[in-house]
Amino acid sequence: MISSPPSLYVHVPFCSGKCAYCNFYSVLYDTDLAGRWLAALEREMEMARQRVAFDSVRTVYFGGGTPSVLNAVQLARLLSIVASRLDPGQIAEVTIEANPGTLTPEKLSLMKEHGVTRISFGAQTFQDRVLPALKRRHLARDTRDSIRQAREAGFENLGLDLIAGLPGVPMELWRADIREALSLAPAHISVYALTIEASSEFARWLQSGLIRIPDDDTMLAYLSEAEQILCSAGFERYEISNYASNRRYCLHNLNCWRGLEYVGFGPAAASRLGQLRWCNRPSISQYIESLESGNPPPRDEETVDASVDCAERLVFAFRISEGVDMENVPSASPEQKSAWLRTLNRLAGEGLVERNGNRWRLTSFGTRFADFVASELFSS
Ligand code: SF4
Structure with missing residues (x-):
């Protein structure tokens, strides 16, 4: 039996459509299919209990x-x-991802009853001319309404996701997006750089010159x-x-960034327990049929060797x-460890990392080259 990881993730593989930039695993929501998926999820968790003691996790994330x-x-x-498989006394946080316009007062009240503590909304941008072009299925007013409804239902810990570099969002509109997000007073804001995923519609549009x-x-x-x-407004870039x-x-x-363990359920969900890694295949039909x-x-599934395991955790941290x-x-x-320290001393000379006592971290300049720092450490 593998001892309890501190974090549990559930991948809910349904969306109401496919956003043009996205390559997360999901299929079109269908009520019957979702019913079968829920039954399969229950079986997966029941089976996993015999292998992993996950009942005392501290955090749960529905993504x-x-x-x-x-x-x-x-x-x-x-x-x-x-919830029925977890010790409620141990849980510090239960997050659910939501798209603007998909949460009703009834759903919000159910979430409250079932112990959800945090909602993360995928706002992405507040530009109503851009959202439909991204194939998002909401407008800016839906984000504002969702935040208001969540507050009315008693949720205080609310997050907003934004994407930087979207086509049709030049710098002045990007500034407006950030200010609009701040005006909604969320507890948390994530800012992701747009990346072009090979299997997304954006990749095809980019290739055919439809977007830049x-x-x-x-x-x-950006x-x-x-x-x-955000930092001028009192937010901490943690x-x-x-x-x-x-x-x-x-x-x-x-x-996860601190290198702690997590167990994941649902199609495409990943787990990391000690040197063991596994990831469910991204196929809802195989997932359901098998269960x-x-x-x-x-x-x-793979067992990585100890040096890879330690290097992965260092890079995340x-x-x-x-x-x-x-x-x-x-x-x-x-x-x-000596090799890492030699690399860090070299990177410090380039202004990418800094040291305070025994603690090392990226400099503000170094955050722009985090992938480079990660690959240098990983290959040390
Ligand atoms: S971005 Fe979110 S809502 Fe859009 S397709 Fe991907 S997972 Fe679904």
């Missing part, structure tokens, strides 16, 4: 896909399936502008893409502003 697209009865069932995306320098300017406006006011961090993601016939879902205590960081061998 996707769009968890809020489930109807009220199914949403309540999802929350019960998970910012070059690296322009993207950095991200710097976000940092400047991770490369994440800002919190009054230390209202996303504890679930913070655990309906009494077998675990098909998945890819460098994403967060608290940095890494290099004196106490786990390493596979004294040689591995």
